[in-house]
Amino acid sequence: MATNAPQMRNGRGWMLDRLTRARPARAGTSYGAPGAGSSALISLATALILIGLWFLVTGMGWIKPLFLPAPGAVWAKFMQAITEGVSNSTLIQHTLASLGRVLGAFFLALVVAIPVGILMGVNRWVRGVLDPIIEFYRPLPPLAYLPLIIIWLGIGEFPKVFLIFLAIFAPMAIAARAGVRSVSIEQIHAAYAMGASKTQVIFHVILKAALPEIFTGMRIGIGVGWTTLVAAEMVAASRGLGFMVLNSAEYLASDAVIMGIIVIGILALAFDLLIRRIERALIPWKGKI
Numbered sequence: 383m384a385t386n387a388p389q390m391r392n393g394r395g396w397m398l399d400r401l402t403r404a405r406p407a408r409a410g411t412s413y414g415a416p417g418a419g420s421s422a423l424i425s426l427a428t429a430l431i432l433i434g435l436w437f438l439v440t441g442m443g444w445i446k447p448l449f450l451p452a453p454g455a456v457w458a459k460f461m462q463a464i465t466e467g468v469s470n471s472t473l474i475q476h477t478l479a480s481l482g483r484v485l486g487a488f489f490l491a492l493v494v495a496i497p498v499g500i501l502m503g504v505n506r507w508v509r510g511v512l513d514p515i516i517e518f519y520r521p522l523p524p525l526a527y528l529p530l531i532i533i534w535l536g537i538g539e540f541p542k543v544f545l546i547f548l549a550i551f552a553p554m555a556i557a558a559r560a561g562v563r564s565v566s567i568e569q570i571h572a573a574y575a576m577g578a579s580k581t582q583v584i585f586h587v588i589l590k591a592a593l594p595e596i597f598t599g600m601r602i603g604i605g606v607g608w609t610t611l612v613a614a615e616m617v618a619a620s621r622g623l624g625f626m627v628l629n630s631a632e633y634l635a636s637d638a639v640i641m642g643i644i645v646i647g648i649l650a651l652a653f654d655l656l657i658r659r660i661e662r663a664l665i666p667w668k669g670k671i
Contacts, residue, residue, distance in 0.1 A: 550604070
């Protein structure tokens, strides 16, 4: 028994060492980028849990339908909006009207804001002139300067698009400027050392290096555009998702309000995913260098 005791202690020590020993690190996982890996399943589970809670809360009658209608009521309103219409138009007509306004403002900002942001990044005179203007109006909510836009431009279709454009312009221009300013000076010096001109450096070095920030600004801009849509469609609109939500709220039609909010959210998410896909195709090196 005396000779077996040390062996038993050694055996227990060996098992304890095996249990507490750190496992070998796997390349790209233990020492990879923080937050690496797909979160699609987690997002799907989160969405299913929230929908399940919605069914539970409304099914048990914990909240009155006026404040939170049941999913079935919202689905019925959705089908009614597609076939018969809500607020004097079908859901397709409301969606097309809002898409025209948001996409028109987004592409206008794409053409104007990105070149302006790049110029602000490469030229101190342009930055000195435009930076105070952009930084002054950027924090202002669109409803603050909506009355001025009505006074200056009237109540037609262009003021709605222009209001959304102003909301999108600032984040896209600032993102483009930040992308230009984040370019490594060593890359610029290397390009000049190889005989590149200033124009070549801007287009082939600075612009390419700034693309990740530019796409981030595009994603923020399209999101801001959808949030500004409701304010834009307050101005003498007769069709649009924001108009539909506001009109339904006046009659306390909570099912139509939530249905409109869900449609706007789905459209905004779809455009964000589309921009992400384009970003992965055009900037395959992002996060790898």
